[in-house]
Amino acid sequence: EQLIKAEVLAVEERLAQIPLLLEAVQKMVNSGISADDIVVILPDESFKETVQLYDKLNNFNFAMGSDYNKTKAYKQLESIYKHWQVFSDESQFLLKKYEIKVEEVNKINLTDKQNVEQFFVILEALNLAKKRPEVLENMTQFKQVFSTDLMTIKSWMFLWLKKLSQLTLDDVRGGKVTVMGALETRGVSFKGVVVLDFNDGIVPSIPAKDNFLNSSLRTFAKLPTKNDRAALQKQLYKRILEQAETSTIIYSKSNNKAPASYLYELGLGIGKDKVANMELLYNEPSMIVEIEDPIMKHFDATAITWSATRLKTFLTCKRKYYYNYVLNLKAKEEEELNEGLFLHKLLEHLFKEKTFFESKEEMKSNIHRLLDQLLETNNPKIAYSKLLWKAKFEKFIDAQIYHFKAGWRVAAKEEQIIGSIGGINFKGVVDRIDQDTTGTFVFDYKSGSITEANRTKNLEKLTDFQMSIYSELLKDKFKDLKLAFIEIFDGKTTEITALEEKTELLYEIVGELKSMREVVAERCEDVSKCQYCDYTLLCGRGVYL
Template identity: 30%
Template sequence: MKCLVFSTHRQIRDYVAEHDNTILPKLYTIDEFLKRCVVVPERVFVDEATRVLYLYRAIEGVDIGKLGFEKSFLSFVQNSTFIFRFFEELFAERVTLDAIRMADTYADFEDHLRLLEEIYSRYRALLESEGMADRITIGDYRLGERFLEQFERIDLYVEGYLSRFEIGVLEKITTPLRLHFVSTPFNAKLIDRLGIEERLPVDYRFELDWQRRKIANRAPLPRLKRERIDVAAFEERINQAAFVLKQVDRFIEDGAVPDRVAVIVPDEGFAEYLKLFDVAKNFNYAMGTPFVQSGYYRKLADLYDALTDAKASAKAKMAGSVIAEKFAKVDGFDSFLEFLQTVPATPREMEAIDEAMFMFKRFAPLLRHEKPLHLLHSWLQRIEGLQIDDVGGGRVTVMGVLESRGKRFDGVVIVDFNEEVVPKVSEKDLFLNSAIRKHAGMPTRKEKENLQKNYYYRLLQNSERAAICYVKNEEKLPSRFLLELGLEEAETEDVRYRSIIAPQSEPPVRYDAAIRAENLFLSRPKLTPSRLKDYLVCPRRFYYKYLQGIKVEAEEEEPNIGTLIHEALEKGAREKERFDSWQSYHAFVMDALYKRAASPLQRFEISLEWEPKLRAFCEADFEALKGFEQVRLEAWCPVTYGGFELSSRIDRVDLGERVVRLIDYKTTCSIDKTVEDENDFQLLFYRLWAESVYPNRRIETLYWDICGSKVVTVDTAPQKERLEEILTAMKQENRIEYAMTDEVKACRYCDYKTACGRDG
């Protein structure tokens, strides 16, 4: 019997559909095949729920607070995935903790490493004492000979990457094995792993005789049809939905079979836009419907909000409800389970939560003493990531890029082709940065990005027609991968496509009545750079914000990375006498940054994105930090100028014998836009203050571009004349017309756009 092994279940379904009414070989995905191949003697593999319980037992006596995790069970369950992913990748790449310890770059994380090592040892010992094994604790294993001996030949189709462990399993197989793979500009890591002596050409499909490591067959891949790839850009993300509808229609009008047309969504959340405008029900959704949209989830979420939210609206929503009355009687885990049985749910909702409920009950021993509100919160966390199987009846499939592996299409549309979305890597790097990964021989971030690029490259190769769209505005940029593919950026086309999803039968209502009011600058001649910018960008926004005092209530959020970096650099400057090298400066800044990070995700982002950038900053800044006196750190600098009191909060002032350096840290990755912004007078405000305080010193105004690891010196002299003109004009009239801006794009993220009728 022959065995075929594919990357995805979708490939298997396609194979079955193409070979109807024939005797089929055995069909498996790579994961299923390897699980059947690997046998751990006298061990049973632990299930997902039980492994979390054992891991929680393993952390008893361990200070996991140093890893950024709370020790409460409910919090630990939410964050345990980071620990498992860390060990899973180490196991898959056959890398020991000692190998990581050998990396000098891990010195800053020695406590992390020691704690993780202790947790792993405890976890493995607990499993072994119970006769169990986990995919991260497999030691000696043997092949499942009875499983393999039924096959006369195995054909394995690789669309991606093989880990060292997977390669090791395949090397033990004696059954004739043919490995089918392709070579592209983006999958060199896979080719290296295969151990082929021959140098392989790019853009070919190969069949490898695995045991002999010899190429049995080869064929060129389809040419990437760049002339048949349409590219479009939009200022508003939602307008991509119109582009999708239009492109799918074009493909089908040109002869494409609907079943062979797909929409690729790098962020599955975009599917909700398509569902909103898919009036004809042409699409089916491989990812289903998010469970958070279900009536069952909303009832429980509303209950939780009513019990925890101070807002009257949340409490009023559940006042007198049957669910609230029943929950009030919950006094423990058992009664909470009884309460859940009374919450109304549809058959599809019950089907979705069935397995989650089974696992939740397995946690009973650790949840017996939790408060009812904590139990409700834990249950909501467990079900919020579920999906309801609701693919719809359409023939055009909406899917993620991983599901497209190995498939051929008549036409595809890819949305959200933006930087930080395409390519996008997983969160497994929480405890390991790229330097450590390279030292230990593990896939680096760049190699993981190349794997993602390979998926998109193969998708485009396997498609007769393709269309790509992305968001292009002040906040979003197209992916650099677009240029690597040899494609050009497009101009924004919102006006052209907007009418497809938002046709207007009547002219929109305009809220542009003139508002004339007192000249605030006469009674309170005080300006900060942000106040001045608000007035210059949109006087109406200034009117609502400062004259009317309308404050938009913002939800509490954890401090963003930029704020944390500013705080860490301020501390570093204040403690500069402690540093004898740039390395000690960098170590201090990173320690301060990690201590203030509010979540594992933030620490992951710091480790992956910002540690190397701050390393470059500290190396370049160390001499300046020690050679100058820091006379201002995160301080307001007031000055009287042109009849106004100007004040700005400066990040750092370095005072030398003959020079004053005015420094503003920037963590944005679009520094050029900041420099070119004609309404940003922040550096000039700094200069005016410095000229009044240090009249005999040369003054330098600069941005420290931390994202780009460079200093950007800015000449503020040209701004001075314009500022004088602006200040003079602001004092000329007793009353001012606070008009709305003509630049509608400035309204996109404005808190007052609804009041102006520009939220459509």
């Protein structure tokens, strides 16, 4: 019996096996073994994706190939089938993600029965990813098998996806070190062998289907038992390790895993613990190019029409202002419903129909009706939000009925205003203007906190001058002007505090803006503001912290 020359290594985490694998292969090559004579054995073949991820130099040749169901072409077909199942917002988003025209997919008739040729003609019209030769071969076989059948396109897609899910693609990257599953090693020999995942439950690997029948039934039916399969695999490992000049066996201890008991049968024992050099995986030079703070030259604040949002961005973070307003880099539109924008739209519609309400029941009924009209969807998340909003609007309705009984009436909603403050042009959209016989109220709806907008301390840190801008632009138009926030879900109406001081500060800022000729677009000092910013990646903030 030949002696097995193998080093057994244990690591704490499964991923830590990969640096040891790379070191073991390098060591074998340095000892004079050709890369073509080295094999990496994966008892759990699903681990190939992780190994492939870190094979940056394409040194490995994966004999088991790669799964076609991981390719973009397969994902495109899968996303179309999922969309036909549910027709949801999420499924539409998935189609867009895979560059599929939603309108074209929705045009397809799902009830008519087609033959197999018609099915592939319809798929061709969608201009999906280019087909590989292996797919074309499978398509020919598929057409032959189902040449006389008629089915709906959903049924055809189901069968075609099942066929493609079993397809593997050859590894053609040209790596010299072979990567194999345990069963693929029969009949071959290598001078250098590295085995990963040598843990109980993985070595030997028994398919789940073998648990369906017990060993006595399998013996009676003359089928291989679990013991037969285990013995076969053990023999394969023993043979390839005996024929190798040098071997390395690696296992992980993560999640309380134990080394394979077969190690003792091979006379190797549990080996020694090894700390992996993780720099082999992650020691990549940063791809982020450090740039100096951009400079906005020839800055002229008087040539710009400012809004409260634009001014707030400028005062909060010059870099964000630069990306948004100078480079015009707009954030990706959110697929999720924006609560604040929707509630503003709802209240605009509410007061278009009536300028005031006399009864709580009438106002409540109108709000519920508008919620159902403006959000016609079967999405469970939206349905839940509607129920939540209906309950939360109770306090708002009570407060507004009290307000209208005092004689106030809605005079304008979503009113666009424009004017000059200190020589700089400003514009805005006022949520609501109410009037009675004595004066005017300007309201700003808030679905969140008003703490920052209505701060009374540390005014030098104030960045939200919305109410001061409204006050200055409307003071000549209305007498006895008052400004307040309406907290939609609490129903509270809170008048703006320290308006004079805030307006004075606004004029100081306007003066500074007018004197600026160039602005350095530096990043804000308060890193907490970066958490929800759309430009964190451009800045090297957020996930990099």
